[in-house]
Amino acid sequence: MFNVKEMLGVYFIAGTQDCLHLENSAQENLLYILEEALKNGITCFQFREKGKNCLQNEREIFELAKKAQTLCKRYNVPFFINDNIDLALKLKADGIHIGQDDKEVCEVVKQIQGKLLLGLSINNLEQALQAKDIEGIDYFGVGPIYKTNSKSDAKPSVGLDLIKDIRKQNIKKPLVAIGGIQEAHAKNILECGCNGLAIISAITKSKDMEKTIHNLKN
Ligand SMILES: Cc1ncc(COP(=O)(O)OP(=O)(O)O)c(N)n1
Numbered sequence: 001m002f003n004v005k006e007m008l009g010v011y012f013i014a015g016t017q018d019c020l021h022l023e024n025s026a027q028e029n030l031l032y033i034l035e036e037a038l039k040n041g042i043t044c045f046q047f048r049e050k051g052k053n054c055l056q057n058e059r060e061i062f063e064l065a066k067k068a069q070t071l072c073k074r075y076n077v078p079f080f081i082n083d084n085i086d087l088a089l090k091l092k093a094d095g096i097h098i099g100q101d102d103k104e105v106c107e108v109v110k111q112i113q114g115k116l117l118l119g120l121s122i123n124n125l126e127q128a129l130q131a132k133d134i135e136g137i138d139y140f141g142v143g144p145i146y147k148t149n150s151k152s153d154a155k156p157s158v159g160l161d162l163i164k165d166i167r168k169q170n171i172k173k174p175l176v177a178i179g180g181i182q183e184a185h186a187k188n189i190l191e192c193g194c195n196g197l198a199i200i201s202a203i204t205k206s207k208d209m210e211k212t213i214h215n216l217k218n
Pocket residue numbers: 011013046048050082083097098099100101102119120121140141142151176178198
């Protein structure tokens with residue numbers, strides 16, 4: 001239903017923990033920022049309720065994810081869930097993103113039975129070589145490219161070399177870069193062979209969402 005390479009263009013990720021800097025409640029802020037981002041052309045959204053100050057209550061998380069999903073549907077933008085496969089299946093989300101420290105990716109492929117798109121995080125070349133031929137993985141999230149303040153347990157940053165190395169190995173999976181990405185980085189990253197940019201803070205903290213998303217796209 002969605003074209004994966006196009007979907008990765010400007011891939012926005014957020015949860016309430018990323019939206020504490022505005023006036024209203026973090027939940028209202030998240031939905032407000034998400035709608036502004038959707039109006040201005042993000043191509044994918046990942047609901048990632050994780051880290052310091054995130055919601056703990058399962059019911060609240062479910063209700064908030066559902067509201068975010070409804071917004072994404074209104075703008076025909078794919079809705080992903082981070083980590084929580086049961087929640088993604090229950091909500092009939094468009095996709096799930098998992099990392100190297102989450103459930104083993106082949107188990108996830110079996111569990112989701114083709115019902116969800118699947119993204120896998122890649123932090124080094126060995127991981128990419130291991131996963132390159134696994135059917136059912138729709139894209140790799142490659143990073144952290146630069147230093148990030150949005151993930152306390154992020155791995156050391158890898159720079160653009162990892163993207164270049166993955167493409168040099170003729171790995172064909174769609175790639176989205178992640179970690180510390182700002183508007184000014186977009187051109188260089190895309191020229192290295194990435195299909196898109198995954199972003200938290202450059203969007204949640206943007207003072208001019210229209211300009212930010214325009215610059216990330218162009
Ligand atoms: C698009 C995208 N790429 C990478 C990640 C990171 O996933 P992971 O390594 O599992 O870390 P957490 O996000 O779960 O903390 C991502 N979420 N999305």
